[in-house]
Amino acid sequence: MENKVLRSAKDIAMEKANKMDNQKPENAEPKTVEDKVLRSAKDIAMEKAGKMGNDKTKTAESEAAEDKPLRSANETTVEKTEIDVKKGQHDRTETATPQGEGEKHIDKAIQDILDAEDNLKKREKSHNRFSEIVFGFKSVFEKKKEVSPEEKAQVTKEKEEAVKKLSEAKNKLDDLIKKRAEEDHEKGKAGKELIDEMMDAKMKLVNARIERETEQMPNTVKKLKKTMDWWHEQKWYTQVGLTACLILGGGELAAAGGIATVAGVLMMGGGTMLDALGATAGVESMVGSFQKKSRVKKGLTKEAKAEETKTALTEEINKEKDQGRFNDFLKKFDTYDKKLDGELDKVFKIENKQNRNKWILAIAAGMTVGAIGVSRAMAKGAEGIAEGTKAGGRTGFVHPEVRAMDEEKLANIVEGGAETRISEKMVQSMSEDLARAEKLSQNIGQGAEKSMEVAARSTERTLESLESLAGQVTGSPDKFKSVIEAGSSQWKTAENFLSKGNVLGFNTMNEAQKTHLIDSVLTKIGKTDMVKPGDVMDFGKFFENSKALETVMESNKGIVAGSKKFLNIMENNAAIEKLTVANQGKSIIDKTAKAGETFATSLDKVPTSVKVAKEATFNAIKEIGVSVKNLPEFAGESGVWARTSDMSVYKFMEESAKKTIQMREKVGGTTNVFTKRAMNGNEEKAINFMRDYITKIGDIFRNPKKGETVMQYINEFRKANGAASYNKFGVPVMKEGLTKVKPVLAGPL
Amino acid sequence: MSLFKDANIQRKIVEAFGISDLPEDKQAQVLARAGELLIKRLFLKVADILSPEDRNSFDQMLGQEPPVSEDQVSSFLTAKVPNIENLLREEINEFASEFRM
Numbered sequence: 142m143e144n145k146v147l148r149s150a151k152d153i154a155m156e157k158a159n160k161m162d163n164q165k166p167e168n169a170e171p172k173t174v175e176d177k178v179l180r181s182a183k184d185i186a187m188e189k190a191g192k193m194g195n196d197k198t199k200t201a202e203s204e205a206a207e208d209k210p211l212r213s214a215n216e217t218t219v220e221k222t223e224i225d226v227k228k229g230q231h232d233r234t235e236t237a238t239p240q241g242e243g244e245k246h247i248d249k250a251i252q253d254i255l256d257a258e259d260n261l262k263k264r265e266k267s268h269n270r271f272s273e274i275v276f277g278f279k280s281v282f283e284k285k286k287e288v289s290p291e292e293k294a295q296v297t298k299e300k301e302e303a304v305k306k307l308s309e310a311k312n313k314l315d316d317l318i319k320k321r322a323e324e325d326h327e328k329g330k331a332g333k334e335l336i337d338e339m340m341d342a343k344m345k346l347v348n349a350r351i352e353r354e355t356e357q358m359p360n361t362v363k364k365l366k367k368t369m370d371w372w373h374e375q376k377w378y379t380q381v382g383l384t385a386c387l388i389l390g391g392g393e394l395a396a397a398g399g400i401a402t403v404a405g406v407l408m409m410g411g412g413t414m415l416d417a418l419g420a421t422a423g424v425e426s427m428v429g430s431f432q433k434k435s436r437v438k439k440g441l442t443k444e445a446k447a448e449e450t451k452t453a454l455t456e457e458i459n460k461e462k463d464q465g466r467f468n469d470f471l472k473k474f475d476t477y478d479k480k481l482d483g484e485l486d487k488v489f490k491i492e493n494k495q496n497r498n499k500w501i502l503a504i505a506a507g508m509t510v511g512a513i514g515v516s517r518a519m520a521k522g523a524e525g526i527a528e529g530t531k532a533g534g535r536t537g538f539v540h541p542e543v544r545a546m547d548e549e550k551l552a553n554i555v556e557g558g559a560e561t562r563i564s565e566k567m568v569q570s571m572s573e574d575l576a577r578a579e580k581l582s583q584n585i586g587q588g589a590e591k592s593m594e595v596a597a598r599s600t601e602r603t604l605e606s607l608e609s610l611a612g613q614v615t616g617s618p619d620k621f622k623s624v625i626e627a628g629s630s631q632w633k634t635a636e637n638f639l640s641k642g643n644v645l646g647f648n649t650m651n652e653a654q655k656t657h658l659i660d661s662v663l664t665k666i667g668k669t670d671m672v673k674p675g676d677v678m679d680f681g682k683f684f685e686n687s688k689a690l691e692t693v694m695e696s697n698k699g700i701v702a703g704s705k706k707f708l709n710i711m712e713n714n715a716a717i718e719k720l721t722v723a724n725q726g727k728s729i730i731d732k733t734a735k736a737g738e739t740f741a742t743s744l745d746k747v748p749t750s751v752k753v754a755k756e757a758t759f760n761a762i763k764e765i766g767v768s769v770k771n772l773p774e775f776a777g778e779s780g781v782w783a784r785t786s787d788m789s790v791y792k793f794m795e796e797s798a799k800k801t802i803q804m805r806e807k808v809g810g811t812t813n814v815f816t817k818r819a820m821n822g823n824e825e826k827a828i829n830f831m832r833d834y835i836t837k838i839g840d841i842f843r844n845p846k847k848g849e850t851v852m853q854y855i856n857e858f859r860k861a862n863g864a865a866s867y868n869k870f871g872v873p874v875m876k877e878g879l880t881k882v883k884p885v886l887a888g889p890l
Numbered sequence: 891m892s893l894f895k896d897a898n899i900q901r902k903i904v905e906a907f908g909i910s911d912l913p914e915d916k917q918a919q920v921l922a923r924a925g926e927l928l929i930k931r932l933f934l935k936v937a938d939i940l941s942p943e944d945r946n947s948f949d950q951m952l953g954q955e956p957p958v959s960e961d962q963v964s965s966f967l968t969a970k971v972p973n974i975e976n977l978l979r980e981e982i983n984e985f986a987s988e989f990r991m
Contacts, residue, residue, distance in 0.1 A: 467916060473989060474923045481930040488937045488945075493953025500952050500963070501929045 476708065621681035634678050635659045645694065653700045653710035661693045902979055903928075906986030924985070931981050936971055944970050 489497060623638045625631065636659050639647040647655060665683045684690060700706050904910050907924060909917050937945055951958050951966060967974050 467912075467919075470989070471919065471923060474927060477989070478923075478927055478930075481927060481934070484934055485930060488934065489949045490953065493949055496955055497949075497952040500958075501926055501933075 621684070622677055622679050625676045625678060631663060631678065632659060635662050635680070638678075638680055650697070651700070651702055651707070652714065653702075653707040654697050656710050656714055657697050657700055658693070661697075665689070665693075902982050903986075906982050907989070908986075924989075928978075928981060928985055931985055932978060935977060935981065936967060936974075939971050 485497075486494065621638075623634050625634050636655070638644070639655075639658060639662070643649075645658065647658060650658065662680060662683045666678065666680055667682075700710065903921065903924065904917075907920060909920050912920070936948070940948060948966065948970075951963065971977065
């Protein structure tokens with residue numbers, strides 16, 4: 142093994158040496174150190190080989206004998222070239238055993254040869270790499286030399302153009318981004334402003350409604366103000382979302398209330414009152430459901446619709462204002478009508494009153510229907526006249542707007558050119574109007590002064606009375622107590638008490654103030670529903686709290702003649718008076734019902750006016766497209782008593798009737814105007830009918846509980862009273878053996 | 891021509907109340923009420939002018955069942971009240987000046 146290895150190394154050395162010899166001229170002197178090393182290595186190798194040939198082992202000999210008897214060193218070396226260097230290196234390591242001096246030299250020589258070979262390879266590699274680099278550069282240089290100046294200029298030009306295009310594109314992009322940012326900013330700003338305006342408009346609308354409809358709801362107004370403050374604190378995106386919701390919901394709310402009340406009265410006229418309540422609640426639910434679906438369908442309001450919505454809101458606000466003025470206007474007519482009726486009754490016979498009024502209505506209808514046609518023609522004519530005036534024509538017609546002009550403008554017109562000249566007759570007419578207006582203004586001023594004087598006197602009286610009462614209240618002495626006499630009532634008893642002692646200047650108050658004070662007293666002392674003769678009323682409680690007393694009197698002094706509150710109270714009093722007269726002499730009745738008897742037999746005949754109301758309402762509902770057939774279905778849905786929770790059932794019925802009649806006019810348009818008039822005060826009759834109805838069977842009605850639904854109320858009512866059936870007029874038929882108790886009729890309900 | 895269906899009278903009403911700019915349904919409401927009140931005012935004026943006998947006849951006429959025709963009333967008033975048209979116009983003006991919107 143050892144020898145074999147050595148031989149291999151030897152072969153390699155010989156091969157190398159021989160190879161090198163072949164590459165060099167014969168007997169050439171070594172020139173470089175490397176050559177010297179290789180030459181000496183060869184010599185050494187030859188020497189060693191000779192020595193090894195003499196000292197070879199049996200194995201080596203038998204091996205050699207099998208091939209050739211004796212081979213030259215050269216021959217042997219050539220034949221061993223297939224052995225790789227690495228193998229030799231490996232073997233060399235393995236053979237690191239103590240050797241003789243000669244062997245060490247050979248090893249050293251072999252090592253030197255191998256090292257030299259490695260170095261040579263490295264140098265060759267390095268040289269090749271260098272050549273590559275050099276030739277690469279050369280190639281590039283040569284190539285560069287081939288580009289002509291024109292081509293170079295072209296390339297430069299193209300490069301510049303590309304750079305230019307890129308710059309332009311970048312600038313355009315910058316501009317675009319900037320423009321977009323500015324647009325977004327402006328859009329956002331405009332949108333925000335628009336939304337603010339819309340919201341303000343919406344809130345004004347809400348305020349207008351509240352002011353008009355709920356004058357006695359300061360808490361609601363406060364809440365609204367709070368809401369407004371809260372609104373302005375919100376982020377814009379919250380405002381956008383909420384605005385959308387409000388817009389989508391608000392516009393339909395009025396319709397909801399209107400349709401519901403119409404439906405309620407339809408049922409009231411034909412079915413039972415309780416069914417009417419159910420219908421009201423049901424339709425409210427229906428409309429609520431419709432609103433919900435509508436919101437989903439429409440999605441959030443987009444900015445694009447904001448302007449349109451704003452315009453619509455503004456129009457709605459204006460309509461509300463106009464409607465308010467209009468209602469006030471008609472109310473004045475109502476008051477004046479009563480006055481005229483009173484005067485006519487003095488001049489003409491009462492027994493002819495009904496036919497006379499029918500005749501008046503017929504004549505008025507004929508006359509005014511024609512007037513609408515004239516008005517229409519006038520409106521069209523006015524347009525033509527306006528055009529004619531522009532063209533320099535002359536006219537004797539004065540548009541109502543011109544009539545409203547003040548004196549200064551009027552003078553300008555009169556003194557102006559032919560284009561603006563108006564007839565002398567019209568000038569006179571307008572001057573007369575102005576004079577009347579001035580007179581009216583003076584009257585109003587005088588009236589206000591007079592009212593203030595009255596109020597001041599009232600305050601003085603109040604203070605005097607309060608001083609006189611101070612310290613006399615403790616322990617509720619007998620002088621503050623009164624006994625209810627037979628045929629009297631709590632109201633009358635209170636009135637007598639206040640009148641007898643001229644308490645708080647009662648006897649010098651106007652009728653409305655008296656009503657207000659009596660009502661306040663009864664509320665304070667806790668008016669009960671049922672009293673009987675001999676019961677004692679203690680008014681001392683009313684005077685115990687001087688601060689509360691002052692509040693009542695402060696309110697009382699504001700009820701000056703002609704004020705809105707004054708008129709309301711007086712109207713209410715008139716209605717009650719009729720009712721009181723109708724029930725005069727009726728006393729407390731305890732009665733056991735018989736099977737089939739109704740609660741109120743006297744009401745079995747439904748007044749014609751109510752039937753007419755039903756028909757008119759039916760037509761009105763048809764006009765607005767609500768399916769009457771479906772109404773009972775909706776009646777089954779729940780409706781919350783929220784808005785009626787603080788009302789008595791009497792009050793609710795009354796309000797419901799009023800609103801319904803208003804609604805019928807609204808939805809019915811012109812066709813219902815004369816129908817309503819033909820009903821000849823139907824509103825009042827309908828309300829009185831309901832009042833009468835409830836009064837007759839009032840003890841079985843109870844005020845709704847807060848949060849109770851309409852259907853719950855109705856079901857409880859039916860269960861409690863066993864009124865499983867109703868007669869054809871919707872009056873519940875009594876359960877056998879049920880005891881009904883009529884309450885004492887005691888002043889305002 | 892009936893006193894109450896004279897186009898001039900109708901025009902006067904619309905002008906006097908300044909309601910030509912209102913929607914027609916509102917005009918109808920105002921006119922229905924105004925017409926009724928106007929007739930009542932006129933009847934009160936007429937009652938002052940008529941002799942007791944004529945007033946009684948007029949009352950009987952209005953109270954008839956079925957009601958008399960509009961033309962009958964119009965003819966009666968034209969015959970018994972001088973310048974009834976002017977009276978009606980004055981009433982319109984006076985009434986409107988108190989109640990104009």
